[in-house]
Amino acid sequence: MTTTTASHHADAHAAGHAHDDHEQSFFVKYLWSTDHKVIGFQYMITGLLMAMIGGYMAYGFRMQLAWPGEWIPGVGFLSSQQYNAYVTTHGTVMIFWFAMPVLIAAFGNWLIPLMIGCDDMAFPRINRLSYQVFLISAVVLIGSFFVDGGAFGGAWTAYPPLSAKATMNLSPLGSTMWVLAVALEFVAFLLGGINFITTAMNARAPGMKMMDIPIVVWMIVVASILFMVSVGPLVAGAAMLVLDQQLGTAFYDPSGGGDPILWQHLFWFFGHPEVYVVLLPAMGVCAEIITCNARKKFFGYKTLLYTVFATGIISFFVWAHHQFVAGIDPRMANVFTITTLIISIPIAEMIFLYIATLAGGQIRLNVPMLWALSFVAEFLLGGVTGIFLGASGSDIYFHDTYFVIAHFHYTFVPIAVIACFAGFTHWIPKMTGKMMNETLGKLHFWTTIVGFNLVFLPLFITGMWGDHRRIYNYDHFPDLSTQALQDLRIASTVGLLIMIAAQGFFVWNLIWTWKKGPAAGNNPWQGTTLEWSTTSPPGHGNFHPMPTVYRGPYEYSVPGAEADFLPQSQPPA
Amino acid sequence: MSTHAADHAHAPDSGDEHEHVHPPSFYVKIWAILTVLFAISVAGPMLGVKIVTILTAFGIAIAKAYLVCAYFMHLNIQRRWVVYLELAVLGMVLLFWFGVAPDVMKHEGQNWENVAAKQAVERGMAAHAAGAAHADAPAAPH
Amino acid sequence: MSFAKPLATLRTSAGLPTGRLALWWLLASEVIIFGGLLASYVMQRLGHPEWAYEAEHTNIWFGAGNTIILLTSSLSAVLAHQAAQTGDGKKAARYLWLTIGGAAWFIVNKAIEWTGEISHGFTITKSGFWSFYYTAAGLHGLHVIAGATAMAIVALDAAKNKELQRVEYVGIYWHLVDVIWIFLFPLLYIAK
Numbered sequence: 001m002t003t004t005t006a007s008h009h010a011d012a013h014a015a016g017h018a019h020d021d022h023e024q025s026f027f028v029k030y031l032w033s034t035d036h037k038v039i040g041f042q043y044m045i046t047g048l049l050m051a052m053i054g055g056y057m058a059y060g061f062r063m064q065l066a067w068p069g070e071w072i073p074g075v076g077f078l079s080s081q082q083y084n085a086y087v088t089t090h091g092t093v094m095i096f097w098f099a100m101p102v103l104i105a106a107f108g109n110w111l112i113p114l115m116i117g118c119d120d121m122a123f124p125r126i127n128r129l130s131y132q133v134f135l136i137s138a139v140v141l142i143g144s145f146f147v148d149g150g151a152f153g154g155a156w157t158a159y160p161p162l163s164a165k166a167t168m169n170l171s172p173l174g175s176t177m178w179v180l181a182v183a184l185e186f187v188a189f190l191l192g193g194i195n196f197i198t199t200a201m202n203a204r205a206p207g208m209k210m211m212d213i214p215i216v217v218w219m220i221v222v223a224s225i226l227f228m229v230s231v232g233p234l235v236a237g238a239a240m241l242v243l244d245q246q247l248g249t250a251f252y253d254p255s256g257g258g259d260p261i262l263w264q265h266l267f268w269f270f271g272h273p274e275v276y277v278v279l280l281p282a283m284g285v286c287a288e289i290i291t292c293n294a295r296k297k298f299f300g301y302k303t304l305l306y307t308v309f310a311t312g313i314i315s316f317f318v319w320a321h322h323q324f325v326a327g328i329d330p331r332m333a334n335v336f337t338i339t340t341l342i343i344s345i346p347i348a349e350m351i352f353l354y355i356a357t358l359a360g361g362q363i364r365l366n367v368p369m370l371w372a373l374s375f376v377a378e379f380l381l382g383g384v385t386g387i388f389l390g391a392s393g394s395d396i397y398f399h400d401t402y403f404v405i406a407h408f409h410y411t412f413v414p415i416a417v418i419a420c421f422a423g424f425t426h427w428i429p430k431m432t433g434k435m436m437n438e439t440l441g442k443l444h445f446w447t448t449i450v451g452f453n454l455v456f457l458p459l460f461i462t463g464m465w466g467d468h469r470r471i472y473n474y475d476h477f478p479d480l481s482t483q484a485l486q487d488l489r490i491a492s493t494v495g496l497l498i499m500i501a502a503q504g505f506f507v508w509n510l511i512w513t514w515k516k517g518p519a520a521g522n523n524p525w526q527g528t529t530l531e532w533s534t535t536s537p538p539g540h541g542n543f544h545p546m547p548t549v550y551r552g553p554y555e556y557s558v559p560g561a562e563a564d565f566l567p568q569s570q571p572p573a
Numbered sequence: 574m575s576t577h578a579a580d581h582a583h584a585p586d587s588g589d590e591h592e593h594v595h596p597p598s599f600y601v602k603i604w605a606i607l608t609v610l611f612a613i614s615v616a617g618p619m620l621g622v623k624i625v626t627i628l629t630a631f632g633i634a635i636a637k638a639y640l641v642c643a644y645f646m647h648l649n650i651q652r653r654w655v656v657y658l659e660l661a662v663l664g665m666v667l668l669f670w671f672g673v674a675p676d677v678m679k680h681e682g683q684n685w686e687n688v689a690a691k692q693a694v695e696r697g698m699a700a701h702a703a704g705a706a707h708a709d710a711p712a713a714p715h
Numbered sequence: 716m717s718f719a720k721p722l723a724t725l726r727t728s729a730g731l732p733t734g735r736l737a738l739w740w741l742l743a744s745e746v747i748i749f750g751g752l753l754a755s756y757v758m759q760r761l762g763h764p765e766w767a768y769e770a771e772h773t774n775i776w777f778g779a780g781n782t783i784i785l786l787t788s789s790l791s792a793v794l795a796h797q798a799a800q801t802g803d804g805k806k807a808a809r810y811l812w813l814t815i816g817g818a819a820w821f822i823v824n825k826a827i828e829w830t831g832e833i834s835h836g837f838t839i840t841k842s843g844f845w846s847f848y849y850t851a852a853g854l855h856g857l858h859v860i861a862g863a864t865a866m867a868i869v870a871l872d873a874a875k876n877k878e879l880q881r882v883e884y885v886g887i888y889w890h891l892v893d894v895i896w897i898f899l900f901p902l903l904y905i906a907k
Contacts, residue, residue, distance in 0.1 A: 123737065124718075233748070257759075697769075
């Protein structure tokens with residue numbers, strides 16, 4: 001049985017179900033739906049709400065750092081215990097409840113079935129279940145703020161003994177709820193990931209070969225594989241941590257024969273690939289936008305895929321660079337330094353491919369393109385500063401300073417915020433059928449970018465001056481409470497206030513789009529991939545009739561062609 | 574891993590519905606071999622030779638796992654990349670082991686020593702020695 | 716609520732049924748979960764020779780009994796698959812219920828074994844070995860329960876000759892549960 005006949009057979013079988021669209025109650029339509037587009041919206045909205053919570057936490061602790069001990073509008077006085085809980089929850093939320101749901105789950109749900117030309121995910125009910133588990137995990141995490149002892153405050157890395165012993169973290173329930181929430185989130189993304197991988201592998205439109213799959217789908221699938229393969233040991237490790245917390249076992253307690261270093265390995269064996277789990281979908285989103293708005297075929301599609309596979313594989317060999325000062329063997333540190341520096345090669349190659357795609361293109365500087373270009377520029381800064389931290393010698397100096405904070409925010413903010421807005425502004429016309437406002441979008445873009453750089457550029461400097469992270473009030477440390485350092489901290493906090501205020505433009509834009517956004521039409525950006533060949537928003541079943549693929553994903557400005565783009569579903573002349 | 578899936582899409586059918594159906598007796602035969610192997614793995618330690626115990630215990634575990642995976646899960650007639658996928662995941666476990674064991678299994682290394690772990694070993698050994706003085710204590714291991 | 720399978724579930728561009736494809740990925744994730752746990756156990760066990768004295772208190776006959784139960788239940792699971800291949804849903808369901816019986820017997824054995832051990836003071840906090848012993852076997856036990864539940868759901872459908880392909884899928888999952896035990900048995904009971 002060949003691909004084509006199998007698919008045609010299945011297509012014929014499902015044709016009977018294609019038009020069973022009927023009136024559904026609000027509950028069934030929006031909360032209990034198995035439709036991938038609705039679930040994508042659920043993930044997107046939940047992710048953005050969680051980002052607001054994470055941003056609120058950042059506001060709380062940055063205000064405390066700029067003006068220690070003073071009353072914070074909207075927060076009140078922040079105690080040291082609360083400060084720790086805010087920092088921990090900010091990190092956890094932004095990675096697990098914002099970056100992952102938006103970049104993998106929301107874009108994965110929106111784009112995979114549309115881009116590969118089928119009507120839904122392979123397992124729609126498992127898809128719904130994965131969102132529900134995810135929602136429960138978010139509730140558990142937020143709930144931990146309201147239990148006795150408050151939320152967990154032992155940092156998002158949850159190193160024992162601080163995370164394992166209630167006598168140290170003072171949050172006997174909060175710390176266990178934190179582990180439970182993270183574990184539930186993992187379950188949700190394992191379910192979702194299997195769904196994404198299976199759908200992209202098995203449910204492609206007739207004619208779509210491996211090398212016809214749009215880059216962002218590849219990226220989400222590779223990211224899902226990375227997640228699935230890296231998270232296993234940590235799932236076991238989380239069970240062990242809960243037992244340490246609640247039953248008094250000694251998996252990570254040296255006095256009982258355990259080893260805290262084991263947790264660090266279990267955590268970072270997952271934690272480092274996790275960086276690439278969120279990076280790859282972000283790169284994919286930007287690849288789609290850049291190639292569409294440069295009106296040029298993506299430069300080196302296959303090369304990009306090979307660099308992605310290389311990145312994915314190498315990302316498993318670098319994890320201990322987070323532990324250089326934790327007491328790991330220096331000989332292993334050498335190995336991990338080398339592998340860490342090697343991984344910059346495929347990433348740099350990817351950046352070159354993006355730049356090569358831009359070269360000679362007819363670039364349209366619309367809002368999604370601005371976001372995508374700034375992603376490349378800002379992420380570059382984050383990547384380059386990582387070299388200092390990946391080399392074990394310099395990392396010993398930089399470890400746990402604000403240099404680290406600035407470095408990973410220069411990677412994560414481009415990933416989670418910039419690429420998220422890039423994808424959002426690019427695909428929201430498709431998902432809602434309405435165009436967003438360009439002027440408001442550009443205001444939002446420039447204020448966010450200025451705010452973001454003002455937050456984190458000063459932190460590189462304070463970090464190099466030795467400013468230690470995880471300090472609640474620098475007044476207690478005379479060496480670190482100099483006026484010069486404090487000025488930079490205040491600059492950083494002002495940057496954050498600008499960045500938060502900038503999101504007002506985004507909300508304004510959303511309301512404007514909802515109230516009077518002009519109709520988008522099927523293909524507002526003149527894109528080639530399959531999602532642009534259906535209606536905006538796509539109806540139940542996505543395509544009528546189901547598309548067949550005849551060409552590669554990025555046939556822009558093909559010489560001799562009438563239009564400057566050839567949709568994938570357009571048969572050869 | 575998954576990436577080569579569709580490369581095989583046009584290959585002759587190997588992992589599909591129309592596979593050869595074995596008679597029940599075939600599976601009973603595999604089960605009988607598994608049971609014999611299992612008996613050997615239980616009998617192995619009774620010889621009291623450590624190397625035999627380890628060989629029979631883990632060598633036979635691998636043999637049994639192979640039989641179950643190949644004939645019960647039908648990995649032998651599955652598409653090759655499925656086997657490679659599962660082996661790649663096992664490779665990740667090995668990678669984890671080799672990355673972590675130098676710090677966790679070893680209790681000393683270049684310029685470091687895990688004092689707490691060494692003390693834990695000593696305490697355990699001493700407790701056993703004290704316990705062995707009692708008549709009801711089990712015999713010391715090899 | 717009736718549920719019509721979308722086209723996406725029925726397509727097979729990768730050349731194998733969607734359910735089985737997803738199952739291989741699920742197995743991969745399970746392998747790495749148990750792999751991480753067992754790797755942690757093995758490296759700690761090799762670093763702590765004193766754990767061997769603790770391991771002596773495990774009862775090899777309980778472990779052996781459970782091994783043979785799981786091996787046999789794997790046989791009935793594969794016979795269920797064989798029956799499903801020949802289109803005999805009723806027979807497949809009977810074999811699945813037999814397998815579920817094996818799972819139940821396994822859990823009962825485990826409960827008796829653990830009750831004895833805990834009452835003799837070998838609790839999860841007694842030492843590192845016992846912590847890993849209960850964690851690894853407990854996690855495996857949860858998989859036994861999950862597998863049995865899935866088989867019960869599939870067996871109810873299979874008896875009506877519906878969704879027969881799922882008999883194979885739960886079977887494969889059950890074999891994984893068996894394979895994990897095949898490694899847990901020597902690691903926890905034989906190596907002393």
